[in-house]
Amino acid sequence: MKIIIPKGSGFCPGVISAEKKLLQLREKYDELIYIYGMFIHNKEYENFLKRKNIISIQDINKLDDGSIFIIPTHGIDRNFENIVKNRFKVFDFTCPKVKNVQKIIFTHKDYLTIITGKENHPETIGLKSYSSENIVISDLSRLNEKSFIEKIKNKKILLISQTTANENLYINSLNYLNNLLKISFITELKNFNTICPSIINRENNSIDLLKKQSTKAIVIGDKLSSNSQRLFLRLKTVNEDIFFIENINDLEKILDKIEKEEKILVVSSSSTPSFIENEIIKFLEKI
Numbered sequence: 001m002k003i004i005i006p007k008g009s010g011f012c013p014g015v016i017s018a019e020k021k022l023l024q025l026r027e028k029y030d031e032l033i034y035i036y037g038m039f040i041h042n043k044e045y046e047n048f049l050k051r052k053n054i055i056s057i058q059d060i061n062k063l064d065d066g067s068i069f070i071i072p073t074h075g076i077d078r079n080f081e082n083i084v085k086n087r088f089k090v091f092d093f094t095c096p097k098v099k100n101v102q103k104i105i106f107t108h109k110d111y112l113t114i115i116t117g118k119e120n121h122p123e124t125i126g127l128k129s130y131s132s133e134n135i136v137i138s139d140l141s142r143l144n145e146k147s148f149i150e151k152i153k154n155k156k157i158l159l160i161s162q163t164t165a166n167e168n169l170y171i172n173s174l175n176y177l178n179n180l181l182k183i184s185f186i187t188e189l190k191n192f193n194t195i196c197p198s199i200i201n202r203e204n205n206s207i208d209l210l211k212k213q214s215t216k217a218i219v220i221g222d223k224l225s226s227n228s229q230r231l232f233l234r235l236k237t238v239n240e241d242i243f244f245i246e247n248i249n250d251l252e253k254i255l256d257k258i259e260k261e262e263k264i265l266v267v268s269s270s271s272t273p274s275f276i277e278n279e280i281i282k283f284l285e286k287i
């Protein structure tokens, strides 16, 4: 079996940097470290951190004042950030690319902000708090809803994307809004494609290798992770012979569908830890 791994597979630069800082903090302090929400969207990695006394929390009322509190790479609501900074020892691991999106939104406070992405994703929840007025487009059908049309009429619009959102959603929304601008239904349109390049590059590298060199593909990632889901869905448009697995147990369930002579593209999402990827690759190498 030939195993093909695309460039950029695994943790993205934002997560690599945050993980490094987190493990340095772990060495420096003996006490429990709390992360707001998940550090990355991967259950096995959360368990790995738990064993190091690094705990995900949602309810800050359970924490003592002065606790170590980590803001994860996808950022948090800015009003909530002010609250936690007054109570805890806060370390901000928000990815610089997410911070950039927050900054753009904040400097366009007099615009109605339209964010393409998932309404309840932690990054989107944080981004919304930087705007004075916002709408989230999770699905193109939203663009035709009466409530949406009424809300944007005669407004200055800022269109921006969650860093891990679907690019087609952003591009189609932009085309739609450009048409509304042409007929003066909206008064101004500013747009920023803030989809993370490391995600796009990984997807494009994978698609290229899947088209030219591979017979099948395996995407490794947590089913809860946005970037894992979109990686899987994009690759599936190129080749239907693709599997989405979370760990070695899932791999064992699909082994009967993989032949020894195959050329398998194996790609991990930006929230898949290397210990999961390495275990899977070692297993495949023995087939």
Ligand code: SF4
Binding pocket: 012, 013, 014, 015, 073, 074, 095, 096, 097, 098, 163, 164, 196, 197, 198, 199, 270
């Ligand atoms: S996917 Fe991109 S934006 Fe998100 S943490 Fe990684 S580098 Fe930052």
